Amino acid sequence: MHNFIPESRFFPYLTWTEIQSMPDKENTVIILPLGAIEQHGPHLPLIVDAAISAAVTGQALAKLEANIPAYALPPLYYGKSNEHCHFPGTIMLSAQTLLAVISEIADSIYQAGFRKLVLMNGHGGQPQVMEIAARDIHQKYQDFSVFPLFVWRVPNVAAELLTAKELEFGIHAGDAETSLMLAILPEQVKMELAVCEYPQGLPKDSLLSMEGNLPFAWLTRELTESGVLGDATVATKEKGSRILESLSDGWAQVIKDVYKFRQPGSSATDSVTDVTDVTDVSPMEE
Numbered sequence: 001m002h003n004f005i006p007e008s009r010f011f012p013y014l015t016w017t018e019i020q021s022m023p024d025k026e027n028t029v030i031i032l033p034l035g036a037i038e039q040h041g042p043h044l045p046l047i048v049d050a051a052i053s054a055a056v057t058g059q060a061l062a063k064l065e066a067n068i069p070a071y072a073l074p075p076l077y078y079g080k081s082n083e084h085c086h087f088p089g090t091i092m093l094s095a096q097t098l099l100a101v102i103s104e105i106a107d108s109i110y111q112a113g114f115r116k117l118v119l120m121n122g123h124g125g126q127p128q129v130m131e132i133a134a135r136d137i138h139q140k141y142q143d144f145s146v147f148p149l150f151v152w153r154v155p156n157v158a159a160e161l162l163t164a165k166e167l168e169f170g171i172h173a174g175d176a177e178t179s180l181m182l183a184i185l186p187e188q189v190k191m192e193l194a195v196c197e198y199p200q201g202l203p204k205d206s207l208l209s210m211e212g213n214l215p216f217a218w219l220t221r222e223l224t225e226s227g228v229l230g231d232a233t234v235a236t237k238e239k240g241s242r243i244l245e246s247l248s249d250g251w252a253q254v255i256k257d258v259y260k261f262r263q264p265g266s267s268a269t270d271s272v273t274d275v276t277d278v279t280d281v282s283p284m285e286e
Contacts, residue, residue, distance in 0.1 A: 001013075001074075003054060003058070004054045004055045004057070004058030004059070004184075005054065005057065005058040005061060005072045006058060006061050006062050009058075009061040009062075009064075009070060009071050009072055010071065010072060011030065011071040011072060011073050011074075012073070012074060014071070019112055019113075022069075022113075024069060025112075025113040025114050025115070026113070026114070026115040026116075026143075027069070027115070027116065027259055028069040028070065028071070028114055028116065028259075029068075029069065029070035029071070029116050029118060029255055029258050029259050030070075030071055030073065030109050030114050030116065030117050030118070031057055031061075031070065031071070031072045031073065031117075031118045031120050031255070032072075032073045032075075032076060032102070032105060032117065032118065032119055032120060033050070033053040033054045033057045033072060033073070033075040033076070033120045033122065034050075034053060034075065034076045034079060034102075034119060034120065034121045034122065034123065034126070034130070035047070035048075035049035035050025035051070035052070035053045035054070035075060035076070035077055035079060035121075035122045035123050036049040036050060036077075036078065036079035036080075036081045036122075036123040036125070036126075037050070037077055037078055037079075037081070037089075037090065037091040038079075038081035038084040038087075038089075038090040038091070038092075038123075039084050039087035039088075039089055039090050039220075039227045040172065040173040040177065040227065040228075041172075041173040041193075041194075041195065041226050041227045041228035041232060042190070042193040042194075042195065042226060042227070042228075043173070043178065043189060043190045043191060043192075043193040043194040043195070043228075043232055044173050044177065044178060044181055044188075044189060044190075044232075045181075045185070045188045045189075046089050046090070046091075047077070047185075047188075048173070048177055048181060049079070049122040049123040049124075050075050050076075050077045050122060050123075051181065051184055051185055052122045052151060052177070052180055052181075052184065053075060053120055053121065053122030053123075053151050054072075054075045055180075055184045055244065056120075056122075056151050056244065056247045056248050056251055057072050057120055057251065058072070059244065059245075059247075059248035059251075060247075060248045060249075060250075060251035060252040060254075060255060061252075061255070062248075063248060063249070063252040064252050064255055064256070065256075068255065068256060068259050069259070070255050070259065073105070076101065076102075076105075078091055078092075078093050078098075079093060079098060079123045079125065079126050080092065080093055080094065080095050080098050080123075080125055080126040080129055081093075081123070081125060082094075082125075083125055083218070083219050083220050084125075084220050084227070085219070086219065086220070086221040087220065087221070087227050095126075095129050098126065098129050098133075099129060099132060099133050099136070102119065102129075102130075102133040102137075103133060103136065103137060106133075106137045106141075106144070106146065110141050110144050115143055115144050115145060116144075116145050116146075116147075116258055116259070116261070117137070117144065117145070117146045117147070118146075118147045118149060118254075118255070118258055119133065119134060119146065119147065119148045119149060120149055120151060120251075121148070121149065121150050121151065122150075122151045124150075124152075124171065124172075127148065127150050130148035130149075130150075131148045133146075133148065134146040134147065134148040142263075143263070143266065145258075145261060145263050147258060149254065151247065151251075152247070154247060154250025154251055154253070154254060155246070155250050156243060156246040156247045156250060157242050157243060157246040158176050158243050158246075161175075161176075161179075161239045161242065161243065162175050162176060163175075163231075165198070165231075166230055166231055169198045169199055169210075169229060169230060170198075170229065170230025170231060171210075171211060171229050171230065172220070172227075172228065172229040172230065173227060173228045173229065173230065173232055174228060174229060174230015174231055174232055174235075175230055175231050175232065175234055175235050175239070176230075176235075176239075176243060177230075178191075178194060178232040178235035178240075179235040179236055179237070179238075179239040179240035179243060180240040180243055180244060181240065182235060182236065182237040182240045183237050183240030183241045183243075183244050184240070184244065186237060191232075191235070194232035194233045194235065195226045195228050195232060195233065196228075196230070196231040196232065196233050196234075197224050197225065197226045197228045197229065197230075198229065198230065198231075199223040199224060199229055200223055200224070201222070201223070202223075203216075210223070
């Protein structure tokens with residue numbers, strides 16, 4: 001049942017009495033991996049975003065020092081995937097439903113005595129939902145620190161391994177995600193069906209863009225016929241293993257930083273420690 005997560009770090013394997021007597025619960029890091037069940041082209045399974053989130057979480061926890069208390073919840077596999085609604089197999093939650101699910105999970109975690117929750121999101125279509133959820137939860141429980149984080153925003157080596165075009169446009173089922181899946185779930189990747197397709201019809205000589213500071217709203221079928229945005233044909237397991245290693249290194253550091261974190265304005269006497277700067281954004285946004 002724990003899949004990628006180390007058994008000793010899998011929250012559902014604990015008993016209620018172990019949770020009740022757990023020391024330092026207010027600094028114990030609880031991680032909720034989030035993903036999506038949505039199309040990823042003809043060569044990748046629907047589970048890509050959830051698999052990446054869970055695999056990176058698991059490898060990061062495996063690298064963590066034993067004296068840092070941190071546990072992963074089971075992944076929330078379903079997400080806000082309505083941009084992929086025209087492709088069969090995509091399962092969608094509304095933003096309202098996803099917000100409610102995250103909020104009610106947070107209620108239970110808080111009630112159990114924990115005060116640090118990481119929303120470890122692997123789907124580029126829902127960071128804004130994570131941010132709204134985190135702010136609302138923290139406003140409700142002001143001694144509850146909530147971190148709306150995106151799996152790709154820790155420092156990683158993707159920029160060293162991908163072309164400039166892929167870095168800009170390869171946001172879905174392209175080189176990076178396909179390479180990662182070859183490292184994580186190789187038996188589920190159909191490389192003989194991999195395609196290269198970049199977004200079509202983007203505005204030229206315009207400040208507006210598909211992603212970035214001045215984006216426009218879009219649906220996936222408006223940009224691609226295959227469901228792929230990027231070049232999946234050049235993906236390799238070797239690249240995926242290097243990306244996974246670097247992502248998990250970054251996340252091990254983030255978990256340690258969350259463990260040390262003290263909410264600004266709190267009455268805690270410990271020195272304030274900010275979480276790791278995670279401004280390095282890889283190409284993966286969807």
